[in-house]
Amino acid sequence: MTSLSRIGAVVIGRNEGQRLVNCLTSMQGEVDLLIYVDSGSTDGSLQAAEALGAETVLLSADVPFTAARARNAGFEKIMARPDAPDFVQFVDGDCTLEAGYLTHAAEALAADARLGLVTGWRAEIYPEASIYNEMCHFEWHRPAGEIMACGGDMMVRARAFEEVGGFNPEVIAAEDDEFCTRLRKAGHKLMRLPIPMTHHDANMTRFSEWWSRAVRTGHGFEQVNDLHPDYFVRERRRMWVYGGVLPLLALIGAVLFWPLLALVFGLYAVSYVRTVRGLVRDGLIRDRARRHAFYLFLSKFPNILGAATYRKRKRRGSAMEIIEYK
Secondary structure, three states: OOOHHHEEEEEEEOOOOHHHHHHHHHHOOOOOEEEEEEOOOOOOHHHHHHHOOOEEEEOOOOOOOOHHHHHHHHHHHHHOOOOOOOEEEEEEOOEEEOOOHHHHHHHHHHHOOOEEEEEEEEEEOOHHHOHHHHHHHHHHOOOOEEOOOOOOOEEEEHHHHHHOOOOOOOOOOOHHHHHHHHHHHOOOEEEEEEEEEEEEOOOOOOHHHHHHHHHHHHHHHHHHHHHOOOOOHHHHHHHHHHHHHHHHHHHHHHHHOHHHHHHHHHHHHHHHHHHHHHHHHOOOOHHHHHHHHHHHHHOHHHHHHHHHHHHHHHHHOOOOOOOOOO
């Protein structure tokens, strides 16, 4: 059995306020070595973390902030210690840790040398606060077992992390998917344990916040697929077809040939019905499935804006700056 002294933890955040305090408090007594990496907060997050006993890293504003860059900085600080741990748990600053999870995760990694990463179940703290939180809550819960990728809350074998060079700091969204893809391609297994891991506070109550998050998601689809053409293939195809090609055909149809416009609306209707049915099969009641399906349909449009933003940045050689939604 691996002891807690062989587990390091990295928490990243930017202006998380009370959410960060809750996060760090939940980790007290769960891990001996706790690092907090701050990306330019102006709300006293750094001081709050230090008061709670975490070692801190303040990222320079000279380089664009990204979650990937922050995680790498925390990992480097941990590994610089003479008693560097075998395993490192990453937690986002808007999450709280489930008591006892770290022990189970470390035991799983210790028992199987083929595992490069393990994760668990994340859940929303206030899913009833808004439709946006509710969609996150449904999004987080995925089947346990071997997986292709996971979110940013994960425990990684330090040796495997170093082998693939950590996170890509240029990837501003879906950086966890990109990291997991390289980890798998290096021959490591990824596993989701059937146990609660973290509790997330999306705190999305406004449409504008949801829209910005969807823009960021589209940026991630396009950037990660650009780096790994075999990943996000279906997501990217649906984004471009339903958010780009069909609206263009609808415009042409409205001006030149109305049956084309009717065909586009028909395709959207079929897609919506299929999405509702899929969500119901996955466990949502029909009324909620209809609401989720509407926003999933609508998300293709901000997704396209995010993808176009990535392409524009790449063409101009501009910095890949974060897209914040809260």
